[in-house]
Amino acid sequence: MTALDIRNLNVSFRLPDREAPLDVLRGVSLRVAEGEIVAVVGESGSGKTTLIRAVTGSLADNATFDADVFSLGGLDLRSLSRSAYARVRGGQIGFVPQDPLQGLNPVVPVGRLAEEPLRKRGVGRAQRRRQVLELFERVGLPDPERVHRSFAHELSGGMCQRVLIAAAISTRPRLLIADEPTSALDVTIQKRILDLLVELRDEIPCSIVLVTHDLGLAEERADKLHVISRGRIVESGSPAQILNAPADDYTKLLLTAST
Numbered sequence: 001m002t003a004l005d006i007r008n009l010n011v012s013f014r015l016p017d018r019e020a021p022l023d024v025l026r027g028v029s030l031r032v033a034e035g036e037i038v039a040v041v042g043e044s045g046s047g048k049t050t051l052i053r054a055v056t057g058s059l060a061d062n063a064t065f066d067a068d069v070f071s072l073g074g075l076d077l078r079s080l081s082r083s084a085y086a087r088v089r090g091g092q093i094g095f096v097p098q099d100p101l102q103g104l105n106p107v108v109p110v111g112r113l114a115e116e117p118l119r120k121r122g123v124g125r126a127q128r129r130r131q132v133l134e135l136f137e138r139v140g141l142p143d144p145e146r147v148h149r150s151f152a153h154e155l156s157g158g159m160c161q162r163v164l165i166a167a168a169i170s171t172r173p174r175l176l177i178a179d180e181p182t183s184a185l186d187v188t189i190q191k192r193i194l195d196l197l198v199e200l201r202d203e204i205p206c207s208i209v210l211v212t213h214d215l216g217l218a219e220e221r222a223d224k225l226h227v228i229s230r231g232r233i234v235e236s237g238s239p240a241q242i243l244n245a246p247a248d249d250y251t252k253l254l255l256t257a258s259t
């Protein structure tokens with residue numbers, strides 16, 4: 001079964017000062033099998049965020065989008081209205097944002113923020129608190145009760161990222177999308193967070209799309225790598241294939257940058 005199947009995705013943006021639209025994704029294909037961890041690796045500006053937004057249905061209003069196939073768990077997303085898309089996304093996609101502090105409202109205790117996806121699903125207060133405390137324990141947060149009533153600035157970056165992961169998995173999503181989930185953290189913590197995602201993949205179970213500029217971090221955990229450059233996938237394969245025999249010049253550059 002395929003968790004996510006995208007074939008020949010094009011995304012362009014209309015710009016007020018230009019007649020021709022800006023083509024940002026050009027013929028991108030991405031297939032994620034159930035339980036697979038797929039990394040999309042590319043430098044800043046290559047189109048990674050645009051790809052994530054296309055999948056989560058949150059492209060900006062100036063975007064135009066077309067694809068030959070665009071399905072999540074076998075459901076054709078192209079035929080859905082925005083609101084139907086939002087419902088599907090809420091139930092099936094968990095999203096871990098890049099910067100923990102941007103993902104967490106500073107004036108609301110993190111426990112309440114982590115309960116939000118469950119609240120939106122109509123889970124009652126006592127039950128969602130219980131579930132979130134269990135999830136905090138699961139993602140390795142010490143003293144979940146204390147964390148629950150803390151504000152983001154009272155926790156370390158790694159702890160905030162664990163809170164966001166707990167929130168993202170609380171609805172048991174079929175697909176977890178992690179957008180540079182470790183770039184704001186130091187190297188040891190980065191590795192721990194990625195290892196946690198790998199463990200959760202087996203436990204939930206779910207598939208994971210890991211988006212990053214760091215080829216070195218991705219190759220240790222992903223089953224498959226896609227290298228994206230200027231809106232095109234320039235190379236795809238297993239980490240071993242790509243690292244041992246990169247076919248594309250851009251991949252070779254990324255490899256040099258990550259060693």
Ligand code: ADP
Binds near residue numbers: 042062
């Ligand atoms: P990445 O996440 O790899 O850094 P992005 O997907 O954010 O790349 O951006 C790719 C390109 O698309 C950039 O040139 C960016 O300026 C452009 N872009 C992204 N969103 C918009 C938008 N709403 N309108 C116009 N251009 C955009």
